[in-house]
Amino acid sequence: MLSAAAKPSFNSDLATTDRLSNGIDVKLVLPEHSAIAASLSEEALKWLQNDPTVLSVEIDTHRHFMSLYNDDVGDPTVIQITPYSIYQSQANLLTLQPGMKVCVVDSGIAGSTGETGGINNDFDWSNITGSNDSGTGNWFTDGGPHGTHVAGTVAAADNGFGVIGMAPGVSLHIVKVFNAAGWGYSSDLAKAATECTNAGADIITMSLGGGAANSTEENAFIKFTDNGGLVLAAAGNSGNNTRSYPAGYKSVMMIGGNDADNNKYTASQYPSCTNGDTNDGYCVEVSAGAVSVFSTYPSGGATVAGLTVDSVGYGASGMENSGSVSGATYHMGTAVTTDPNANGKICIIDRGNASFHDKVNNCENSGGIGAVIVNNVAGLLSGTLGTTNVTSIPAVGAAFEDRTNLVGSSSALINIGPGDYGYMSGTSMATPGVAGVAALVWSNHQACTGTQIRNALKASAEDAGTAGKDVDFGYGIVKAKDASDYITANGCDGSGGGGNNPPTASFIQNCTDLTCTFNASASSDPDGSIISYSWNFGDGNSDFGVALSYTFTSGGTYSVILTVTDNDGATGTTSETVTVSDGGIATWSSD
Structure with a gap:
C-alpha cells in the first residue's frame, strides 16, 4: 500500500472520488494531512506520480509490536550490549554490592587458549578463581563455549564494551566438571559442592542435569543450603514433564525459561510439584530469559554478524559463511527459485517454503552477493545452512519486526566473522540469569540466608502464563528490583519487619x-x-x-x-x- 501527499489546494472528498474513478483503491483519507492511503496497480501508480496536484508518493510501511524486551543494538567490540534478559529481570535497576561469590559448575571458562578459542577479556579476572575435577583439565581452559557463556550471563563486566552480566563483576569460582566428551557423574557434582563451599561461595549455579536422583549428590546440596547457601539448576530442555536432577531436589531451586515477550521457552521442562509429597522444590520455581541469550564466548569461538541497512544497524544472527559484502538490496520473496534480478545484489528473503540453504543457494546462483533471511514469526531468526552447505556468500537471519524496513530498503552491509560473543538458548541460560539476580539482590541484603533470598525471588516474581503459580513459570519471571524492595518492606523472613541493608566500607x-x-x-x-x-x-x-x-x-x-x-x-x-x-x-x- 502507498500513501500520497497533496498540495495545499487538495480537496479530500473530490480527490477521493477522482482517484476511485481512475481505478485507485483508496483505503484511508487524511484531510488534516492532505493525504490518502491507497492500494494501486503499476499503471495507477504512474498516473498518480504524474498528477500535478500530488506532491509525493511513498510506501505506507507496516508497523508491528516490538518484543517486550530487546537487546541493545550495536557492535560489541565498540559498545557494551545489554541483553534483553537484563531489562526483563530488572538487573539494570539494582547495583551490586561487594561480598558475594557465585560458583559456576560447568565446562570451565575461557581464561586461556582452549578447545573453542582464547581468553575472553570481558571478565574481571582478579575476582575469578577455580578448580577442576579429575580428568577435566584446567578450569581456565574452556571445554567448549557453554561454561564461558554461562559465566558471562552471571558476571560479565560493566566495562563499556562487550556484554554485561546480571551481576557485573561479581566474584566467581569456576568448577570444571565436564570431561572431553561433555559429561560427568553425579559424584562429580557432590565434590563440586564441597569445592564451592571451600571457595567461600554463596550461590551455586548448574546449567546441567540428568534423569535420575542420587542420594550422595542430594546430600551435598542439602548441606550447602543448610549452611546458608543457595543452589540453582536448570529444569532441562526436553519440552516434557520429566524431572531432571539436580534441579529436582528440594534443596535446589529449579529454573525454567521464557522468551523476550514473557512467553514460555517451548523446550523448557515442566515437572509436577508432587513427588510423593508436594513441594516447590520438585518443580519450576521461577523463570528467566532462555531464548537467544547474548553472552560471552571463548575469543574467536563465536560467529558474530553485523547488518546495516540504509545506514541503520539491525539485529542479525550469522550463518556459516564468513565475509563482508555491501551493495544494493533486492527483495527475492521466499527465494524458492533463482531470479536474475538478484544479480550483484544482497537478497532480502522471507522465511518459508524452502530450506535456509536452498534460499541462499538460489540467491547465489542468481548472482547475489549476500543474503538476509527474515523470520516469519516474532523474534530474530537464528539458523544454519545445514551439514551439506555448498554456498559461499555471507548470509544472516533477521527479525520479523524489521521486515518492512528490510524489504523496502535500497542498500545493505553484511559482515560475518569470528568474535567473542554469541547467542545460546535453553534453561542453561535462564539458570545463570537467576543466579546473577540472586547475587544482586543478596548483595544488598546480606543479613538474609540463601533460603530467604530464594523465597523473596518467588514472592516478587512477575506472574506469567496461566494465572497464579503454574508448572511452566513457577511463581513467574524473576525481578531483581522487586525482590530487593520486597525484602526491604518485609524483612528477610517475609514477616513484615523490614530488612537490614548492609553498610558500605570506604577509606x-x-x-x-x-x-x-x-x-x-x-x-x-x-x-x-x-x-x-x-x-x-x-x-x-x-x-x-x-x-x-x-x-x-x-x-x-x-x-x-x-x-x-x-x-x-x-x-x-x-x-x-x-x-x-x-x-x-x-x-x-x-x-
Missing part, C-alpha cells in the same frame, strides 16, 4: 616512606549506624578504629582490608593496595 590513604594514614569516615550505612571498623594491613597485623596511622616494618606492596559492621550485625568490606618504601619499625596508633 582513603596517604603514605610517606613506611608510614600510612587511613581514614574510613566515608563509610556509610543506609538504614542504621556503623559500630565497628576493623583493619587488616596485609602483613599479619590488624587494628580497630575509624582513623589511624600504621608503619610497616619493610618496604613492599600490601593489600589493606577494611571491614565495617553495622548495629544489626551486617558487614561491608573493601580493600586497597598500598606500596611503601623500605625501613622503619612497625608501630600504629588509633584516633
Whole structure:
C-alpha cells in the first residue's frame, strides 16, 4: 500500500472520488494531512506520480509490536550490549554490592587458549578463581563455549564494551566438571559442592542435569543450603514433564525459561510439584530469559554478524559463511527459485517454503552477493545452512519486526566473522540469569540466608502464563528490583519487619616512606549506624578504629582490608593496595 501527499489546494472528498474513478483503491483519507492511503496497480501508480496536484508518493510501511524486551543494538567490540534478559529481570535497576561469590559448575571458562578459542577479556579476572575435577583439565581452559557463556550471563563486566552480566563483576569460582566428551557423574557434582563451599561461595549455579536422583549428590546440596547457601539448576530442555536432577531436589531451586515477550521457552521442562509429597522444590520455581541469550564466548569461538541497512544497524544472527559484502538490496520473496534480478545484489528473503540453504543457494546462483533471511514469526531468526552447505556468500537471519524496513530498503552491509560473543538458548541460560539476580539482590541484603533470598525471588516474581503459580513459570519471571524492595518492606523472613541493608566500607590513604594514614569516615550505612571498623594491613597485623596511622616494618606492596559492621550485625568490606618504601619499625596508633 502507498500513501500520497497533496498540495495545499487538495480537496479530500473530490480527490477521493477522482482517484476511485481512475481505478485507485483508496483505503484511508487524511484531510488534516492532505493525504490518502491507497492500494494501486503499476499503471495507477504512474498516473498518480504524474498528477500535478500530488506532491509525493511513498510506501505506507507496516508497523508491528516490538518484543517486550530487546537487546541493545550495536557492535560489541565498540559498545557494551545489554541483553534483553537484563531489562526483563530488572538487573539494570539494582547495583551490586561487594561480598558475594557465585560458583559456576560447568565446562570451565575461557581464561586461556582452549578447545573453542582464547581468553575472553570481558571478565574481571582478579575476582575469578577455580578448580577442576579429575580428568577435566584446567578450569581456565574452556571445554567448549557453554561454561564461558554461562559465566558471562552471571558476571560479565560493566566495562563499556562487550556484554554485561546480571551481576557485573561479581566474584566467581569456576568448577570444571565436564570431561572431553561433555559429561560427568553425579559424584562429580557432590565434590563440586564441597569445592564451592571451600571457595567461600554463596550461590551455586548448574546449567546441567540428568534423569535420575542420587542420594550422595542430594546430600551435598542439602548441606550447602543448610549452611546458608543457595543452589540453582536448570529444569532441562526436553519440552516434557520429566524431572531432571539436580534441579529436582528440594534443596535446589529449579529454573525454567521464557522468551523476550514473557512467553514460555517451548523446550523448557515442566515437572509436577508432587513427588510423593508436594513441594516447590520438585518443580519450576521461577523463570528467566532462555531464548537467544547474548553472552560471552571463548575469543574467536563465536560467529558474530553485523547488518546495516540504509545506514541503520539491525539485529542479525550469522550463518556459516564468513565475509563482508555491501551493495544494493533486492527483495527475492521466499527465494524458492533463482531470479536474475538478484544479480550483484544482497537478497532480502522471507522465511518459508524452502530450506535456509536452498534460499541462499538460489540467491547465489542468481548472482547475489549476500543474503538476509527474515523470520516469519516474532523474534530474530537464528539458523544454519545445514551439514551439506555448498554456498559461499555471507548470509544472516533477521527479525520479523524489521521486515518492512528490510524489504523496502535500497542498500545493505553484511559482515560475518569470528568474535567473542554469541547467542545460546535453553534453561542453561535462564539458570545463570537467576543466579546473577540472586547475587544482586543478596548483595544488598546480606543479613538474609540463601533460603530467604530464594523465597523473596518467588514472592516478587512477575506472574506469567496461566494465572497464579503454574508448572511452566513457577511463581513467574524473576525481578531483581522487586525482590530487593520486597525484602526491604518485609524483612528477610517475609514477616513484615523490614530488612537490614548492609553498610558500605570506604577509606582513603596517604603514605610517606613506611608510614600510612587511613581514614574510613566515608563509610556509610543506609538504614542504621556503623559500630565497628576493623583493619587488616596485609602483613599479619590488624587494628580497630575509624582513623589511624600504621608503619610497616619493610618496604613492599600490601593489600589493606577494611571491614565495617553495622548495629544489626551486617558487614561491608573493601580493600586497597598500598606500596611503601623500605625501613622503619612497625608501630600504629588509633584516633
